[in-house]
Amino acid sequence: MKNTYLSLCVLLLSAAGSLQAQDLRERTYYYEILEPRHEPKPEVNGFATEKIKEQLDRGLIAVPATDGKGIYLSWRLLEQDNADVSFHIYRSVNGKTQRLTKSPIKSTCDFIDKAPVNEKASYWVCALDKKKKVTDTSAKIEVEAPLLKNYQSIKLNRNIKAGKIAVADLNGDGIYDYIIRTPDKNVDPGMPGTLGGETYQIEAYLSDGTFLWSKDLGQGIEPGVWYSPFIAYDFNGDGKAEIALKTAPDDAKRNEKGRIDSGEEYLSVLNGMTGKEIARVDWPERNDRYGNLVRQNRNQIGMAYLDGKTPYILACRGTYKLMVVDAWQLNGDKLERAWRWDSDEENPIVRSMGAHNMICGDVDGDGKDEILLGSCMLDDNGTLLWSTGLGHPDKAYLTDIDPNRPGMEVFLCLEPWHDNGRGVCMVDAKTGQPVWNIGHKTFHVGDGMVTDFDPAHKGLECFASEDRKGGSTDKYLLSADGQHLGKNEDVPSCRNWAWWDGDLLRETFKGDDNRWGASSSSNGRSLSIVKWKGETLTEGIEGNILMIADLYGDWREEIITALPGEIRIYSTNIPAKDRRVTLMQDGIYRNYVAHRSMGYPQAPVPSYYLGE
Numbered sequence: 001m002k003n004t005y006l007s008l009c010v011l012l013l014s015a016a017g018s019l020q021a022q023d024l025r026e027r028t029y030y031y032e033i034l035e036p037r038h039e040p041k042p043e044v045n046g047f048a049t050e051k052i053k054e055q056l057d058r059g060l061i062a063v064p065a066t067d068g069k070g071i072y073l074s075w076r077l078l079e080q081d082n083a084d085v086s087f088h089i090y091r092s093v094n095g096k097t098q099r100l101t102k103s104p105i106k107s108t109c110d111f112i113d114k115a116p117v118n119e120k121a122s123y124w125v126c127a128l129d130k131k132k133k134v135t136d137t138s139a140k141i142e143v144e145a146p147l148l149k150n151y152q153s154i155k156l157n158r159n160i161k162a163g164k165i166a167v168a169d170l171n172g173d174g175i176y177d178y179i180i181r182t183p184d185k186n187v188d189p190g191m192p193g194t195l196g197g198e199t200y201q202i203e204a205y206l207s208d209g210t211f212l213w214s215k216d217l218g219q220g221i222e223p224g225v226w227y228s229p230f231i232a233y234d235f236n237g238d239g240k241a242e243i244a245l246k247t248a249p250d251d252a253k254r255n256e257k258g259r260i261d262s263g264e265e266y267l268s269v270l271n272g273m274t275g276k277e278i279a280r281v282d283w284p285e286r287n288d289r290y291g292n293l294v295r296q297n298r299n300q301i302g303m304a305y306l307d308g309k310t311p312y313i314l315a316c317r318g319t320y321k322l323m324v325v326d327a328w329q330l331n332g333d334k335l336e337r338a339w340r341w342d343s344d345e346e347n348p349i350v351r352s353m354g355a356h357n358m359i360c361g362d363v364d365g366d367g368k369d370e371i372l373l374g375s376c377m378l379d380d381n382g383t384l385l386w387s388t389g390l391g392h393p394d395k396a397y398l399t400d401i402d403p404n405r406p407g408m409e410v411f412l413c414l415e416p417w418h419d420n421g422r423g424v425c426m427v428d429a430k431t432g433q434p435v436w437n438i439g440h441k442t443f444h445v446g447d448g449m450v451t452d453f454d455p456a457h458k459g460l461e462c463f464a465s466e467d468r469k470g471g472s473t474d475k476y477l478l479s480a481d482g483q484h485l486g487k488n489e490d491v492p493s494c495r496n497w498a499w500w501d502g503d504l505l506r507e508t509f510k511g512d513d514n515r516w517g518a519s520s521s522s523n524g525r526s527l528s529i530v531k532w533k534g535e536t537l538t539e540g541i542e543g544n545i546l547m548i549a550d551l552y553g554d555w556r557e558e559i560i561t562a563l564p565g566e567i568r569i570y571s572t573n574i575p576a577k578d579r580r581v582t583l584m585q586d587g588i589y590r591n592y593v594a595h596r597s598m599g600y601p602q603a604p605v606p607s608y609y610l611g612e
Helices: 587-597
Strands: 007-010 031-034 061-064 071-074 086-093 096-099 110-113 120-128 134-137 141-144 151-155 164-168 177-182 201-205 211-216 230-233 242-247 266-271 277-282 299-305 311-317 324-331 334-342 354-361 370-374 376-378 384-387 393-399 409-414 424-428 434-437 445-451 461-466 475-478 484-487 507-510 527-530 536-541 544-549 558-563 566-570
Touching: 061 141, 071 120, 086 110, 164 230, 164 544, 164 558, 164 587, 177 230, 201 242, 230 299, 230 587, 242 277, 242 299, 266 311, 266 324, 277 334, 299 354, 299 370, 299 587, 311 354, 354 393, 354 587, 370 393, 393 445, 409 445, 424 461, 507 536, 544 587
Parallel strands: 007 384
Antiparallel strands: 007 031, 061 071, 071 110, 086 096, 086 120, 120 134, 120 141, 151 566, 164 177, 177 201, 201 211, 230 242, 242 266, 266 277, 299 311, 311 324, 324 334, 354 370, 370 376, 376 384, 393 409, 409 424, 424 434, 445 461, 461 475, 475 484, 507 527, 527 536, 544 558, 558 566
């Protein structure tokens, strides 16, 4: 879609953005379907000859069974597995091996050892083809039943609380490792600066808890979400993940208000095992087109397969006025820029369309990733694919929301007031064309989510809530095709949702009360995982929620939480009803998880419809 696509463009005559007093609130939009008025950029061709993928292992885990007596085991179904693959489970105690399965397991990827031993035992799983020949054997896991818990604990090297986390395979063993940012504090660009000299640290831990390294980001990176984006992925294809992040010189100075208002800034790439810098280039530079200092300091980082094979690093600046994106490939140990997108160079210009996160995935079927920045979508070669002209969304979700429509959709929850009925809306992911709108005035829609929690309605439920500072606290619940289903007390929390039990409906949390950062229990109370308006499934989830992702076991998700000096990875022990390929091998789902370490958090969703 480089030369002939029709682009829905918008002319934005005055910037839309946050509801600060100095903002101009008069905006003029017009909509046209027109050919791009710029020379198309060339297609991206990276170094990879075939798509670089994570080489995941079988992901076997063990947690106590629901009855408290047995051991619940679960493992991954991988995209490379044949459709008729089946599994046997083995246990070894004191050198004596026993097969626990009488017949191969075909319908799920889990098993309960109902008669575990009270001493240390090893478990492993073997994959079989249709002739019952072993095609793959997992790594062994060591289990001591009396000590088993429903979570894995990673002890930190300091008694401090993690505020952000990334997961990636740092040593190439097929198991996810952990990269955390501490402490769990955030200074927003709109808040007063810090005068105490506080800094952020990035630390890395292997899956078994081995501490690898720590890096202090220094005075040049203020301790806030928008100053310190980082992401972990295997960018150069060597089988081990690197960490890409925004950095600044070690001798950077903060002004009398505790702010960084000038000086050099970099995109750096660190070796995942050592933390040593292996490449550095300039971060998109400050300028007055972004607006004041508050708006200049809105930075994000992302990952996209722009050529369908090579994972590119996206260094981004700007949300509320100018937006700039630089795309880089890590070719060996060198960063090479593929393109720069400057929203002011579009014709018509595109301003103020950024969100608080970005999602990348193939929306037009060409095998290459596009970039959803918020209310606009970039094509893989760094040109505008479409813009809605609706301004800054606080939440933007890309997935297959309505299975009755072809392709994917984008659900938008817009911060600027809208009296045109489009403050909560759904658009086509490929074209940006409106699908449905909420149909009435909104003031400041500050949160939203898409997921299936009610089987009475086909497709994903779409729900959103207004922010009090906009003058309304209304909450809205709509069906996948835009039908109004409920309002206010009938609307669930937008914050965290997880696939936890055996069905395809997603579960939510009781006691979850933090909107923007790590969600947590308050006053030391633990969280519970519950069905919407239904039963409690699991109690005793302790700590702040840092991430929800399908990290281990079968396709259900893990919950990563932060406590002082510790992170925990909770896994379900509810028996499965079916099996499906691990969600982490879906490109869009993996992209959501990769981007969880920067910006405001969003629960991941896959590229396909996943619901009842």
